[in-house]
Amino acid sequence: MTNKHSATLTYRDAGVDIDAGEALVDRIKPLAAKTMRPGVMAGIGGFGALFQVPAHLKEPVLVSGTDGVGTKLRLAFDWKRHDTVGIDLVAMSVNDILVQGAEPLFFLDYFACGKLSVDTAASVVGGIAKGCELAGCALIGGETAEMPGMYPDGEYDLAGFAVGAVEKARIIDGKSITQGDVVLGLASSGAHSNGYSLLRKILTHANARPGQELDGRPLEDVVMEPTRIYVKSVLAALAEHGPAIKGLAHITGGGLLDNIPRILQPEWCARLHRDAWTMPALFTWLQENGGVADAEMHRVFNCGIGMVMVVAAQQADAVVATLQAHGEAVSRLGEIVARDAPDAPQTVIL
Structure with missing residues (x-):
C-alpha cells in the first residue's frame, strides 16, 4: 500500500497518550494496595x-450501588480542588448500600477526560482510595x-459503583418500623454531594469568592468538605444492637422529605422536630x-443530617451511645406516627 502522506499519524496525534495512561496506572497501584482486604483475589491491572x-x-x-459526584465537580474544576471528590464518589455508593445492612466489599471507578493529566487523575484516585479505606472496602479496579x-x-x-454483602436474614428493609419508634439523625459533614x-x-x-470566610473557615473548604462515610x-x-435498628435512610437528593419515606410502609409517617438539631452554618x-424556603431546603439539602436511623424506642439510648462511641454526632429527630391520610406526607417537620 502506498502512503500518500510524508508522515504517519499516531494515537498521540489524535489526542490519546497511552504512555500517560500507563503512568497513571503505576501511580494508582500503591494507592489501591492500601485498600486491600480479605476476599480480593485479583485487583488493579487485570481485565x-x-x-x-x-x-x-x-x-x-450481594447489594450494589452506583453514583457520581454531580455538579460539585464544576467547583472542583473552577477551584482546582481534586483531592476530595473521590471520597464523595465512594461515599455516595457505600452509604447507599449500607442502608440495607450491607458491608461494602469492593469499589470500581470510571474516570473520563478529554486530555489526561496524570497529576489530576492521581489526585482524584487518591481520594477514591481514601474513601475506600474509610469504608473498609477494596479498590479493585476501574x-x-x-x-x-x-x-x-x-x-x-x-x-x-460499590458491591457489598449482607446475611439474608439481616437485610434491613424497614418493614418492622412501627408507631413509637425513634428517628435518629447522624450529622452530615456538609452538603455532601447533593x-x-x-x-x-x-x-x-x-458574589461569593474563594478565600472569604464562612463560620471561621475558608468558603471553599466548607463547600468542598467531602461526604461523610x-x-x-x-x-x-x-453488630451490637441488631433488630433494634429497623430502618436506615441515606439523605441524598430529595433531602429529608423524600428519602425517609423510601423506608416507610404506607401507613407510617416520620414526625421530625426542627429544634431537635442545629442546622450548620453553611445551610443557614x-x-x-x-x-x-424551608420546605425547599429540606427537599434539596441534607440540612445537617446525612443518615437517618429508625430504632426501637426501648433501645434508642443504647444505639445512640454506640454511635457516639464510634465518632458520630447523633440527634433525636422525632418519632414514627400514624399517617394522617393515604395522600398525606410521610415526613413532616414541625
Whole structure:
C-alpha cells in the first residue's frame, strides 16, 4: 500500500497518550494496595477484578450501588480542588448500600477526560482510595478513558459503583418500623454531594469568592468538605444492637422529605422536630443568601443530617451511645406516627 502522506499519524496525534495512561496506572497501584482486604483475589491491572464472597455468611446477598459526584465537580474544576471528590464518589455508593445492612466489599471507578493529566487523575484516585479505606472496602479496579473532543481541557467526569454483602436474614428493609419508634439523625459533614446546582447558583447570586470566610473557615473548604462515610459506625451499631435498628435512610437528593419515606410502609409517617438539631452554618448561609424556603431546603439539602436511623424506642439510648462511641454526632429527630391520610406526607417537620 502506498502512503500518500510524508508522515504517519499516531494515537498521540489524535489526542490519546497511552504512555500517560500507563503512568497513571503505576501511580494508582500503591494507592489501591492500601485498600486491600480479605476476599480480593485479583485487583488493579487485570481485565477483570476477582473477589470471593465472605465465607462467614451462610446466605450471602450481594447489594450494589452506583453514583457520581454531580455538579460539585464544576467547583472542583473552577477551584482546582481534586483531592476530595473521590471520597464523595465512594461515599455516595457505600452509604447507599449500607442502608440495607450491607458491608461494602469492593469499589470500581470510571474516570473520563478529554486530555489526561496524570497529576489530576492521581489526585482524584487518591481520594477514591481514601474513601475506600474509610469504608473498609477494596479498590479493585476501574477504567480511565481519555476521549479527545468529549471534555474541555481540565475537566473530567466520575462514576463508580460499590458491591457489598449482607446475611439474608439481616437485610434491613424497614418493614418492622412501627408507631413509637425513634428517628435518629447522624450529622452530615456538609452538603455532601447533593443540591450543588442550587448551591452554585446561590454562590453566584451572593458574589461569593474563594478565600472569604464562612463560620471561621475558608468558603471553599466548607463547600468542598467531602461526604461523610457512615459505614464503620453503623456496622458497629448493627453488630451490637441488631433488630433494634429497623430502618436506615441515606439523605441524598430529595433531602429529608423524600428519602425517609423510601423506608416507610404506607401507613407510617416520620414526625421530625426542627429544634431537635442545629442546622450548620453553611445551610443557614445558603438559605439567607438564596432566599430559599424551608420546605425547599429540606427537599434539596441534607440540612445537617446525612443518615437517618429508625430504632426501637426501648433501645434508642443504647444505639445512640454506640454511635457516639464510634465518632458520630447523633440527634433525636422525632418519632414514627400514624399517617394522617393515604395522600398525606410521610415526613413532616414541625
